Structure formats: C-alpha cells, structure tokens
Amino acid sequence: MKYYDKLIFEISKPGRKGYTLPANGYGRGLAELPEGLRRGEPLGLPEVSEPDVVRHYTNLSQMNFGVDTGFYPLGSCTMKYNPKINEEVAAMPGFIGLHPLQDGADGAKAVIEGLDKALAEITGMAKFTFEPCAGAHGELTGLMIMRSYHMRRGDTARTKVIVPDSAHGTNPASAAVCGLEVVEVKSNAAGLVDVEDLKPLLGSDIAGIMMTNPNTLGLFEKEIAEIASLVHGCGGLLYYDGANMNPLLGVVRPGDMGFDIMHLNLHKTFSTPHGGGGPRSGPVGVAAHLADLLPTIKVSGFHGNFGVMLRAYAYILMLGRQNVALAGKYATLSANYIKESLKDCYKLPIPSVCKHEFVFDGLVNDGSGPEREGATTLDVAKRLLDFGFHAPTIYFPLLFHQALMIEPTETESLETIDAFIGVMREIAAEAAADPAMLKAAPHCAPIRRPDETTAARQPILKYQP
Amino acid sequence: MAGFSYFPHTEDDIRTMLEKIGVSSLDDLYADVPPQFIHKGGYDLPDAMSEQQVRDFFEDLASRNTRYKIFAGAGAYDHYTPAVVPYITSRSEFLTAYTPYQAEISQGTLRYIFEYQSMICSLTGMDVSNASLYDGPTAAAEAMKMALACTKKKTRVLLSKGLLPQVSQVVETYARFHGVPLGYVEMEKGRTSLESLKAQLEAGDVAGVIVPALNRFGIIEDYTGFAEAVHEAKAVVVEYCDPSALAVIKTPGEWDFDIAVGDGQPLGIPVCFGGPYVGFMACRSDYVRKMPGRIVGQTVDADGKRCYVLTLQAREQHIRREKATSNICSNESLMALYVTVYMALMGPEGLRQVNDLSYAGAHYLHDALLATGKFEEAFTAPFLKEFVLNPLVSAEALQKALAAAGFFGALSTEEGYVSFCVTEKRTREEIDALVAAVKEV
Numbered sequence: 001m002k003y004y005d006k007l008i009f010e011i012s013k014p015g016r017k018g019y020t021l022p023a024n025g026y027g028r029g030l031a032e033l034p035e036g037l038r039r040g041e042p043l044g045l046p047e048v049s050e051p052d053v054v055r056h057y058t059n060l061s062q063m064n065f066g067v068d069t070g071f072y073p074l075g076s077c078t079m080k081y082n083p084k085i086n087e088e089v090a091a092m093p094g095f096i097g098l099h100p101l102q103d104g105a106d107g108a109k110a111v112i113e114g115l116d117k118a119l120a121e122i123t124g125m126a127k128f129t130f131e132p133c134a135g136a137h138g139e140l141t142g143l144m145i146m147r148s149y150h151m152r153r154g155d156t157a158r159t160k161v162i163v164p165d166s167a168h169g170t171n172p173a174s175a176a177v178c179g180l181e182v183v184e185v186k187s188n189a190a191g192l193v194d195v196e197d198l199k200p201l202l203g204s205d206i207a208g209i210m211m212t213n214p215n216t217l218g219l220f221e222k223e224i225a226e227i228a229s230l231v232h233g234c235g236g237l238l239y240y241d242g243a244n245m246n247p248l249l250g251v252v253r254p255g256d257m258g259f260d261i262m263h264l265n266l267h268k269t270f271s272t273p274h275g276g277g278g279p280r281s282g283p284v285g286v287a288a289h290l291a292d293l294l295p296t297i298k299v300s301g302f303h304g305n306f307g308v309m310l311r312a313y314a315y316i317l318m319l320g321r322q323n324v325a326l327a328g329k330y331a332t333l334s335a336n337y338i339k340e341s342l343k344d345c346y347k348l349p350i351p352s353v354c355k356h357e358f359v360f361d362g363l364v365n366d367g368s369g370p371e372r373e374g375a376t377t378l379d380v381a382k383r384l385l386d387f388g389f390h391a392p393t394i395y396f397p398l399l400f401h402q403a404l405m406i407e408p409t410e411t412e413s414l415e416t417i418d419a420f421i422g423v424m425r426e427i428a429a430e431a432a433a434d435p436a437m438l439k440a441a442p443h444c445a446p447i448r449r450p451d452e453t454t455a456a457r458q459p460i461l462k463y464q465p
Numbered sequence: 466m467a468g469f470s471y472f473p474h475t476e477d478d479i480r481t482m483l484e485k486i487g488v489s490s491l492d493d494l495y496a497d498v499p500p501q502f503i504h505k506g507g508y509d510l511p512d513a514m515s516e517q518q519v520r521d522f523f524e525d526l527a528s529r530n531t532r533y534k535i536f537a538g539a540g541a542y543d544h545y546t547p548a549v550v551p552y553i554t555s556r557s558e559f560l561t562a563y564t565p566y567q568a569e570i571s572q573g574t575l576r577y578i579f580e581y582q583s584m585i586c587s588l589t590g591m592d593v594s595n596a597s598l599y600d601g602p603t604a605a606a607e608a609m610k611m612a613l614a615c616t617k618k619k620t621r622v623l624l625s626k627g628l629l630p631q632v633s634q635v636v637e638t639y640a641r642f643h644g645v646p647l648g649y650v651e652m653e654k655g656r657t658s659l660e661s662l663k664a665q666l667e668a669g670d671v672a673g674v675i676v677p678a679l680n681r682f683g684i685i686e687d688y689t690g691f692a693e694a695v696h697e698a699k700a701v702v703v704e705y706c707d708p709s710a711l712a713v714i715k716t717p718g719e720w721d722f723d724i725a726v727g728d729g730q731p732l733g734i735p736v737c738f739g740g741p742y743v744g745f746m747a748c749r750s751d752y753v754r755k756m757p758g759r760i761v762g763q764t765v766d767a768d769g770k771r772c773y774v775l776t777l778q779a780r781e782q783h784i785r786r787e788k789a790t791s792n793i794c795s796n797e798s799l800m801a802l803y804v805t806v807y808m809a810l811m812g813p814e815g816l817r818q819v820n821d822l823s824y825a826g827a828h829y830l831h832d833a834l835l836a837t838g839k840f841e842e843a844f845t846a847p848f849l850k851e852f853v854l855n856p857l858v859s860a861e862a863l864q865k866a867l868a869a870a871g872f873f874g875a876l877s878t879e880e881g882y883v884s885f886c887v888t889e890k891r892t893r894e895e896i897d898a899l900v901a902a903v904k905e906v
Binding site: 007017025033043056063067095104134144147175252276280301305306336353385396414447455462 | 469471472473474478479481482483485486487488491492494495496497498499501502503504507508509510511512513514516518519520522523524525526527528529530531532533535537539540541543545547549551552553555556557558559560561562563564565566567568569570571572573574576577579580582583584586587588590592593594596597599600601602603610631632634635637638639642643644685687689711712713714715716718719728735736737738739740741742743753759760761762763764765766767768770771772773774776777778779781782783784785786787788789791792793794795796797798799800802805806808809810811812813814815816817818819820821822824825826828829847868873876889892893
C-alpha cells in the first residue's frame with residue numbers, strides 16, 4: 001500500500017467537467033424559479049475530469065484493506081469471503097431499475113419470499129421482515145415487536161430488558177432507543193450468563209432478555225433451555241442477537257432454543273460485503289405467535305436494502321442444502337485451531353471449546369520490566385498490519401482488560417491460518433524482546449499511528465480550502 | 466467429500482486441525498450444545514446450484530419484473546448514474562472492507578467519507594455532517610431524537626403534513642416506542658403553514674419541527690419567517706431535503722435552520738426497489754456532540770503526515786452503551802462513496818444542469834397534461850421536478866393506460882391527486898408518448 005495525499009477538492013480546476021448531459025431543448029428552465037427560492041451560496045463541489053476522478057478514487061482504494069486483500073480476523077464481524085456471483089446478481093438491470101412503488105415487480109417479490117422462506121428454515125422462526133438496514137436496526141425493530149406484544153396484552157408494566165454484561169454495545173443502546181430500561185445480568189467464571197444472577201431479576205416488569213448464542217466470548221450458552229424457561233415463566237420474551245449466528249449456521253436453530261424474536265446480519269452470516277461500514281441488512285424473524293405484529297412496525301422507507309437481500313439469497317442458493325451444514329462447522333474448526341496454536345503465547349482466560357471466535361487477554365510475556373513498559377493488545381494489533389493481516393477486534397468484550405477477539409470464518413485456508421499463527425508467535429517473541437518496537441508499529445502501512453486526541457479536541461470535520 | 470468452492474478445507478486439513486485441537490470429529494466441537502438443539506434431518510432448502518444455475522435463476526426472476534420508463538418520485542428518483550460510479554464502488558478494496566477501525570490501513574474509506582462530509586456540508590449549508598445513516602426516513606427519526614437532546618426540558622416534536630408518508634411513518638414508529646409526543650403542522654395551498662406552526666409552538670413544549678424542502682406535492686417550500694418563529698420558541702428546525710435539489714434551491718443553511726437530513730438516493734443511486742440508499746445528516750457546529758453516527762476527522766500521524774480517523778466517538782454506543790446518542794453502529798459507507806463519486810463527476814455545473822433538465826421536462830409535462838383537459842391544477846406554487854394534479858378521470862384508469870404504454874406514473878396521493886416526476890433521464894419523445902397515452906383515457 002502506498003500513501004497518496006490528495007483530496008478530490010485539491011485536484012479541482014475551474015472549467016473541468018466529469019459528466020455528459022443532453023442539451024435542454026425545452027426552451028425553458030431554472031431561470032423561471034422565483035429569486036427568493038434560489039440557492040445563493042456557491043456550491044463547493046470539485047470540478048474534475050472523468051480520468052481524474054477514476055485515478056483519484058483508485059489511489060484511495062489502494063490505501064484500503066478488504067477481505068479480498070487478506071485475512072481479516074475481526075472478532076464478531078464475520079469477515080468471510082464475499083462471492084462475486086452475488087455482485088453480478090445485485091447489478092442485474094431487471095432489479096436495479098425497479099421503482100419501489102411500482103407494480104409488475106413479481107420477480108423482486110419472489111426474491112423476498114424465497115429469502116424469507118430460506119431464512120425461516122435455517123433459523124426455525126416463522127416469518128421475517130426485511131426493513132431493518134443493519135444489525136442494530138434489527139435489534140431496535142425486534143425490541144419494538146417485543147414491546148408491542150406486551151402492550152397488545154395490556155401488560156404496560158414491562159419496561160425493563162435484561163442484557164448480559166458481555167453483550168455488544170448496540171444491545172443496551174437499542175433498548176434505550178426503544179424506551180426500555182436496561183438491567184445487566186452478570187457472566188459467571190465460565191464466561192456464561194450466570195443463571196443464579198438472572199433469577200432474582202425476573203419479574204412482572206421484565207419485557208424480555210437479549211442474548212447472543214454463542215456469546216461474545218465465542219462460548220455456547222449451554223443453559224439456554226433453563227434460561228428460556230425462566231424468562232418465559234416470568235412472562236418475558238427471548239431476543240436473539242444474530243451477530244454470532246455463523247457457527248450455528250446449519251447446526252442449531254435459534255427458534256428451537258426458545259427464542260421468540262431474532263435478527264440476522266446478512267452481511268455477516270450470509271456473505272454480503274461490509275462496504276466499509278454498509279449497506280447492510282438486519283432482517284428480523286419472529287415466532288408464529290408474533291408474525292401478525294410485523295406489518296405494524298415501519299422502520300425504513302421502502303422494502304429494506306433489497307440489493308443486499310439479492311446477494312444473501314444468491315449465497316444461500318449456492319450453498320444449498322448440501323453445504324449449509326458445513327459453513328458453521330468449518331468456522332468453528334478454524335477458531336479452535338488458532339486458539340490451541342497460540343494459547344502458550346497469549347493469555348486464554350477461558351479454555352473451553354469455542355465456537356466461531358474466542359478471546360485472548362493480552363500477551364503471556366509483554367516484555368515489561370523495571371525500566372520499560374510492556375506491549376499491549378493495541379501494539380500487537382498495530383504490528384499485525386505490518387505483516388499484511390487485519391487486526392482482530394480489540395478491547396471488546398469489556399470483561400477483559402486486554403481483550404483480543406479473533407474470528408477466522410470458514411473461508412480461510414489452513415495455509416493462511418498457519419501463516420497468521422506464525423506471525424502472531426513472531427510478534428509475541430518481538431514483544432518479549434523489544435516492546436518499544438511494537439509500540440512504534442505499524443512500520444509498513446501508508447501512515448503511522450494517527451493522533452486521535454487532537455482529532456477529537458480540535459475537530460476538523462470538512463475540507464477547508 | 467464433494468467440496469465447495471468457498472471452503473478451502475481438504476480432508477487432510479480437517480484431520481490436521483482436529484488433531485491439534487484434540488478432538489476426533491467436527492461434531493465433537495459442538496459437544497457443549499445440548500443434543501436436543503442439534504438440528505437433525507437436514508434443511509428444507511434447494512439443492513446446491515452451480516454458479517451458472519444461480520445466474521439463470523436470477524435472470525429469470527429479473528425478467529419477470531416490468532421495466533417501466535419511470536415518471537414517479539415519491540421518495541425514489543430515477544436520475545442518471547454515470548458509468549464511473551458503479552465502477553469505482555465495486556472495487557473490492559472499498560467493497561469488502563469493514564468499518565475503518567484500523568485507520569492505518571483504512572485511509573481510503575476514511576478519506577472518501579471526509580470528502581462526503583465536506584460535500585454534504587456544502588450542499589446543505591451546514592457546518593458538520595456525519596458519515597451517513599441508513600436512509601432518509603431513519604435519518605428523520607434520528608433527527609427527532611436529536612432535537613430532544615438539543616433542547617432540554619422540551620418534549621414534543623412537530624411534523625409538517627407535507628413530508629412524504631414513509632418519512633412520517635418511520636418517525637411515528639420511533640416516537641411511539643421512544644415515548645415522544647408528536648404534533649402536526651397543517652398545509653395551506655400546498656405549502657407548510659406558518660400560522661399552523663405558530664399555533665403549535667404556543668404550547669411551549671416543542672423541541673423541534675421537521676419540514677420538507679420539496680414537499681410530497683413536489684412544491685418548493687417558502688420558509689420565510691419559520692426559523693425566527695421556531696428559534697423564538699427555543700426549538701430547532703430540521704429540514705428534510707432532496708440533496709440534488711439543494712444545488713439550486715435555497716438551502717437549510719440559508720433558511721437559518723439547525724439540522725438537515727434526507728436521502729442521498731437522488732445523487733445517482735439506482736432506484737433498486739427501494740434500497741440500498743443512504744441517509745444523510747448535517748447540523749450547526751453547536752449540535753455536533755448530539756449528532757448520531759460515525760464522524761470522520763482530519764489529524765496527523767506520528768510523522769506529521771495528514772490523515773483521517775473516526776472521531777468524537779464518546780457519543781457512540783460502543784463507548785456509552787445505553788447512554789449513547791443513538792444505537793447506530795454502521796453507516797451506509799459504500800453508498801456514501803456512491804454519492805461522493807457522483808458529486809465529484811457532476812460538480813456544481815453538472816448538478817445545476819440535472820436540475821435544469823428535470824425542471825424543464827417536468828414543466829413541459831405539467832402543461833401538456835393540463836392541455837389534455839383531463840386534469841385541473843391542484844396548486845399554483847412553484848415546483849421543481851415533481852408535481853401533483855387533480856385528475857378529472859379515474860386515477861386507476863390513468864395508471865393502467867400509462868402502464869400499457871410502458872410508463873410508471875400518476876401515483877395517487879391521499880387527497881386523490883396524482884403525482885408525476887421527470888428527471889434528466891426522460892426525453893421529450895417519452896413525455897410526448899406519455900401525454901398521447903393519457904389522451905386515450
């Protein structure tokens with residue numbers, strides 16, 4: 001990767017243009033607009049030719065790392081390979097030219113119905129809504145359904161939702177947006193929801209519980225049957241955060257575990273690209289007894305991110321019944337293999353078999369001494385960039401101070417994984433010998449570590465000529 | 466084992482890995498799952514298809530959709546997408562990256578988001594933009610919450626009845642669960658009524674008001690006196706904008722409004738059956754710490770080189786959890802790139818011409834439709850590219866006649882008007898053909 005310094009505004013020159021448009025042959029135009037409704041301020045967009053635009057953004061792209069560039073073991077993000085047939089399908093003119101309100105969209109409706117049926121079969125839910133545009137949007141939608149269920153029964157006192165301390169940050173934030181108060185349930189020493197801590201929290205004010213299974217430590221919540229029975233027993237519902245669905249793909253169905261509502265991240269489990277942050281899709285599935293509530297919750301403009309749905313459906317059809325049962329198992333195999341191969345160099349707080357991901361708590365030997373500061377998880381992450389790997393998720397979950405969360409997915413070869421393990425061992429050795437070198441990493445990326453403090457204290461949030 | 470093209474695992478690989486882990490089979494990795502939860506009997510899914518079969522399957526479905534010439538808007542506008550836009554956005558370094566957490570190897574994403582923020586600020590006349598939100602309606606819902614955060618002790622939010630129905634509906638959904646009472650500002654002669662607004666403000670409980678730049682009748686609103694009235698009541702004004710139109714019509718900044726939101730779709734994003742699109746949000750610098758979503762800022766690296774990072778993260782869910790400004794985690798980054806590349810190509814003059822052509826075509830159609838004698842004017846206020854008429858024939862018959870001639874238009878509004886929209890993609894010949902079809906009704 002090479003550093004490229006320009007902003008598009010800095011290659012602008014008055015008089016250049018990057019568009020072609022037909023001439024206005026109507027004999028009328030904007031000159032008719034009343035003066036008081038017209039824009040007065042000049043528009044600060046660049047003036048650039050088409051080749052300038054293409055080269056500029058190509059240069060920018062070369063400072064970026066994607067799944068196609070290399071291994072991306074970002075925990076809880078499921079950075080699996082994004083199949084190229086998906087892109088071809090999503091770009092078909094017969095789909096992208098469809099107005100969302102038009103009739104004559106039988107093919108598009110068949111896509112939504114087919115995907116709905118496939119996801120229902122894979123998850124054990126009855127019906128999905130595709131309006132949510134991301135995972136957190138799905139959580140919010142799911143909680144709206146949970147509240148609607150109670151309100152419909154006239155049970156207005158259920159204003160609290162239970163969230164484990166290991167949960168993704170979006171869980172409590174979604175609950176707050178939905179007008180619910182968050183009650184935290186603790187994890188036990190084994191990293192699982194502490195059932196004894198849960199019991200006293202349950203009562204007539206509990207709307208339900210949000211859980212991900214496996215949890216953010218990558219551990220299967222094996223007491224889920226008892227948890228489901230307890231929560232249902234107090235009149236609450238169970239919400240499944242599908243962010244960690246990948247290891248269960250083709251193995252376990254959330255509906256069978258007692259969950260009433262769930263979301264899926266099509267951009268994680270179902271291979272659609274993350275796009276540097278989006279567009280994503282977070283469809284919400286519900287058990288049969290809640291299906292009639294779905295049309296009462298309008299959370300986005302039209303039918304959701306249809307282009308993302310097309311990609312996910314293409315992926316499911318490629319997998320088919322024959323391969324769907326392999327994805328989750330291979331992802332789990334790779335995660336456990338990495339964990340076992342590195343646990344002598346990195347602290348493993350919970351040694352049990354993991355699912356798609358696991359969490360280390362920093363280096364066994366961080367190289368610290370009386371005169372020198374040891375290497376941290378951040379330093380390990382930055383040093384990985386020098387070797388052509390993306391960093392794992394760091395400092396999450398919050399249960400450990402030096403959390404390093406690794407998720408390999410099922411699409412990486414043993415050779416890639418072994419190379420990663422080799423580099424992680426080399427970095428551990430470097431840390432023990434010379435932690436200062438790690439603190440200065442990365443050494444080979446387009447830039448070195450940015451000054452985030454100044455960025456936040458003296459914010460520069462737009463181009464200033 | 467047959468193998469599958471996305472999974473590199475050979476039998477040997479699997480054996481090597483299982484040995485290292487110390488278990489004898491893949492199923493042993495699920496020994497902690499209670500047996501009753503292991504799904505048995507396979508999945509009722511189609512047989513795995515070859516890539517060619519998948520392509521054929523979707524080509525068949527795509528062919529079952531009708532490809533109309535689009536003469537409708539209502540929140541999804543059929544503007545032209547230059548070839549460069551999908552070409553750049555399909556580069557896998559952009560497409561297959563995650564949110565730019567590791568700034569050192571994400572300068573591409575961070576840089577284009579910074580450019581995007583700069584362009585949105587210029588379009589709206591606002592000081593600060595975030596890195597994008599899901600879509601226009603959810604951006605409006607986020608703005609409702611932001612208005613409450615910006616104005617302590619105020620509880621109610623007002624919506625203009627000129628907002629698109631899907632915008633109001635999404636805001637209403639969020640309000641219902643977040644516990645926000647809503648009020649509505651009436652329309653008068655096709656525009657949001659200042660009198661109605663002032664009457665609502667008198668209660669003293671209003672935190673903010675959301676009004677459209679172009680309303681659902683396509684009319685360009687005139688907000689003379691609105692900002693003064695709202696600011697006097699210590700509330701904020703949010704304008705829901707068509708960003709393409711902001712190149713030529715008075716901006717939220719020029720109206721002295723506080724927050725601008727809307728959908729970036731008109732900036733060259735294909736209609737694509739409703740998504741993915743991109744929500745945008747920009748505001749006055751006073752309110753930046755109340756703004757939801759990711760924000761990119763400029764800084765320098767350890768060597769003093771200019772670079773970009775995600776910043777002001779103390780507002781966000783991964784730090785603040787239930788106390789965050791929003792539950793938003795992702796943004797529509799690739800669609801932000803879509804509109805950034807579009808705006809880079811178009812520049813100020815290209816966007817002006819897009820609006821000029823749309824304006825001219827829409828007015829040409831408007832006058833031609835009135836001349837058929839099958840409509841009456843609904844309003845006389847100025848419009849840009851979308852307008853409504855009062856049909857003297859049945860709306861359904863109109864829609865059918867248009868469809869039969871290959872056009873999608875004459876959408877019914879709740880008042881019984883029909884709406885039309887013309888973009889630069891429509892030709893004079895197409896407009897003439899549409900009018901000819903109308904004459905036959």
